[in-house]
Amino acid sequence: MSNQLKKPVKVALVQLASGTDKAKNLLHTRDRVLEASAEGAKIIVLPECFNSPYGCSFFPSYAETLLPSPPTTEQSPSFHALSNLAVESKAYLIGGSIPELDTTTNKYYNTSLTFSPTGELLATHRKVHLFDIDIPEKITFKESEVLSSGNKVTIVDLPEYGKVAIAICYDIRFPELAMVAARHGCFALFYPGAFNTVTGPLHWKLLGQARAVDNQIYVAMCSPARDMCAGYHAWGHSLVVDPMAKVLTEAEESETIVYAVMDGEKIEETKKGIPISAQRRFDVYPDVSKEGVSIDKL
Numbered sequence: 579m580s581n582q583l584k585k586p587v588k589v590a591l592v593q594l595a596s597g598t599d600k601a602k603n604l605l606h607t608r609d610r611v612l613e614a615s616a617e618g619a620k621i622i623v624l625p626e627c628f629n630s631p632y633g634c635s636f637f638p639s640y641a642e643t644l645l646p647s648p649p650t651t652e653q654s655p656s657f658h659a660l661s662n663l664a665v666e667s668k669a670y671l672i673g674g675s676i677p678e679l680d681t682t683t684n685k686y687y688n689t690s691l692t693f694s695p696t697g698e699l700l701a702t703h704r705k706v707h708l709f710d711i712d713i714p715e716k717i718t719f720k721e722s723e724v725l726s727s728g729n730k731v732t733i734v735d736l737p738e739y740g741k742v743a744i745a746i747c748y749d750i751r752f753p754e755l756a757m758v759a760a761r762h763g764c765f766a767l768f769y770p771g772a773f774n775t776v777t778g779p780l781h782w783k784l785l786g787q788a789r790a791v792d793n794q795i796y797v798a799m800c801s802p803a804r805d806m807c808a809g810y811h812a813w814g815h816s817l818v819v820d821p822m823a824k825v826l827t828e829a830e831e832s833e834t835i836v837y838a839v840m841d842g843e844k845i846e847e848t849k850k851g852i853p854i855s856a857q858r859r860f861d862v863y864p865d866v867s868k869e870g871v872s873i874d875k876l
């Protein structure tokens with residue numbers, strides 16, 4: 579299946595600085611998204627936990643209820659803010675993520691919502707791989723103490739451009755998920771994320787380039803800005819990588835917006851020059867995109 583991008587598209591990654599006041603964060607998000615839209619961005623991306631601090635102790639108190647959809651404004655102010663902002667900005671808005679409480683099961687999720695320029699909800703991705711790591715004396719984090727995991731690969735069709743996949747942060751460490759999305763025709767993988775200052779320097783860019791070179795498509799990773807007063811120090815460095823694994827743009831750690839143009843010709847040129855799609859040996863190893871894959875594809 580081809581990874582078709584129908585026409586070039588300008589993408590903006592909004593590396594937001596958010597605080598503890600959700601209402602304030604939502605207003606600030608609006609300013610920055612409208613700024614990206616004024617610069618001509620047609621796909622705008624926000625970071626993981628874009629309107630709250632990131633941390634297990636914060637998930638329950640910031641959680642919103644998304645089901646049944648659409649939720650009321652009381653159940654999910656972020657849903658409505660993002661939907662309205664997609665309309666105002668006339669762009670596809672990949673709304674980072676928010677903590678979600680599913681009241682039917684009483685389970686919490688780390689959930690990303692994507693809206694069309696008409697404000698329609700196109701996709702919901704619940705983080706599939708929870709961030710549970712323990713590097714002694716450096717960082718211990720256990721999302722699974724509070725959160726439950728999602729159970730599908732999320733592929734969204736953006737009618738003017740083509741298909742993209744949405745996943746969240748730690749999901750990028752799992753090449754299978756990216757491979758499944760790429761083999762279902764996505765031209766880009768979008769990861770709202772919040773790496774940290776221990777793993778970020780070694781792995782953030784490397785993983786972005788790895789997923790791009792594995793799949794010969796674009797990868798975009800959008801982080802919160804670093805806040806040294808917060809309990810969790812995000813790595814920042816939001817970036818876009820092209821299908822040859824070249825970093826097209828990369829932020830530092832403070833609040834900013836970075837832009838890149840994704841172009842279908844670059845995907846085709848890369849695939850033509852290094853034709854790995856036609857050289858795979860499914861007689862030697864299995865095609866992970868074929869069997870028992872759980873996909874949400876609109």
Ligand SMILES: NC(=O)CCC(=O)C(=O)O
Binds near residue numbers: 748777781
């Ligand atoms: N929020 C996350 O999933 C963080 C992932 C991370 O930092 C990593 O090293 O992986």
